[in-house]
Amino acid sequence: MNGDALPTLLTIGELARRTGLTVKTVRFYSDQGIVSPADRNPAGHRRYGTDAVARLDLVRTLRELGLGLPEVRQVLGRERALSEVAAAHAAALDVRIRVLRLRQAVLRTVAARGATTEELTLVHRLARLTEDERGRLVGEFLAAVFGAAAVPGGAAVSGGSAVPGAEGCWGGVAESLTPRLPERPSDEQVEAWVELALLAGDDGFRELLRGLAEDEAAEGATGAPPRPGLAVLVRRAVGPAVAAGVEPGSAEAARVVAVLLERYAELVGRAGAGEQLRARLPARLVECLVDRLVDRLVGRLRAMADPRRERYLELLAVVNGWVAPESSGEVLDWAVRAVQAARAAQAVRAVRVGGVTAGGVAGPGSW
Template sequence: MDGGTLYSIGDLARRTGLTVKTVRFYSDRGIVVPAGRSPAGYRLYDIDAAARLDLVRTLRELGLDLATIRRVVDRELALPEVAAAHADALAVQIRTLRLRRAVLTAVAERGSTPEEMELMHRMAKLSENERRVLIGDFMDAAFGELQTAPAFGAVMRSMTPELPDSPGAEQVEAWVELAELTQDLGFRAAVRGLAREQVAERTEGGPALVRRDLAAVVRDEVAPALAAGIAPTSHRADPVVASLAVHYTHITGRHDDAELRRALVSRLESLNDPRRERYLRLLAVINGWSAPASLAPVLDWSIEALRTRMRR
């Protein structure tokens, strides 16, 4: 194109793919300035005006407002900085839209009431910081001063939900249910009781700090008995019960007697709280972890086996 050629509004509109009305709009606002006038007094534009209009059209399609566009084309703002800022803003909008889609999908799948939908949307759209405050409050209430114990660092991490920026419908549902569960005062007290028992056992057991936790031992010892069809009341279950008792003596530093077995039953009943298992399942969904295997069958078996022998 000849750099000295001047174009009417109609010519400029055809070159840029804009309407005459749009070109005039930008011209009236000083975003595109005429290079001169025709003998009849009509505005004429040079090649720079066409280039500016191409840039304006692109920026408008990307969602920039006119005030920002004018500063960009006038070079008051660096285009890379403006692009970065708007890319960040678009990322927030995309996350918001994905979250809304997840909420609506969850509502459609579960047939929620308007009240449930409102709760789901309100809980799901909490900012990351607000979610951390909510979970932090639960951790403080459940663990209190125990959080400073070195052994509890991994426990805290393993119980902390991290809702992703673009959650699926299932993750939104799980987050809402988990958030409600953390407000259950009874559940908080139960978790705190479990934590205190665990700390007490490790303190009393001394060297047992390196041993596996009780839930893992019960799973490993009892699962084979269950698979073999051994009833908890059967004499064939005696070696398994004895093994559980021996392990508990190791982690508590106490002798195997009636008192220890009563304490073991109480400990297993605490572990068998269905709210605890539900929390762990919801946590796995939210964090994208593999679903944990249910401990309820082995815990039920162990409790019945111990109680049967305590009555003999």
């Protein structure tokens, strides 16, 4: 012997075992010319060189990544660079992944809501909206709440007249409530968008927000410079009491309520008018005005505490990639219970009504 090692040839069964493929699959690739036998034995059985193992390993990897046989042939035959084929396939997969994410978001939303077949169609349509279509949907929603004049491009969208007394004042608020789904949203952002779009299409929710906007305008908190609205007053007056664990029916809570009512009266009325009116009006009328003030405050707090409002803000933060907003539900609930307890104990009678007017209390409101 000359010492030269003869090349190792593999039967089709041996090649299958080394590559983890079935004999049938190896035979198919051989018939397709993807891998060719190096020789045949006297009986005509195919024999393959060891290089066929590496070639089939590459074929298996490319196929598992989703490449078709024509593309595999092009890569193996060096007709196209692997990087070029990979880039094209990655782009195609990106589109497919986005479609699958939308389908997943639809199914999760339908499952969570216990949706009907009619709602399934609506959810699916919302998930597939283009960027322009999403913009029109959001624009119509904001116009219905604030009026077309407050929404960028508002003349092109349908929906409500301007909030009385707030023409031109709501552009910043409308902007802060506008969802913008990124070009490559996460699964969570897609699901949040679908739920937010459903909420924005709810007539009851639109009416709630429009009422908030009208009350805010009546308070004058949208003027220049704007005054702190009710939400700010509640956080400042009530927040510390809630954090300290003060009971809503306690004497300490009644003192907090007195401060809140006095500041609220100043917010909704005319500054400086209260003491003059107290000197001129009968005590019973003053008590009546305070009762009306309390009624309006409780109604206002309840509207602000509507879970749909907070849910919209939570979803908006997810869609836009913002930090999750701090929940106001506990503070608002405490305020409602504390005001009602103070009224029941007649602890609101001594409140200074700096904001009353001869015609009653101006409409309050806040975001």
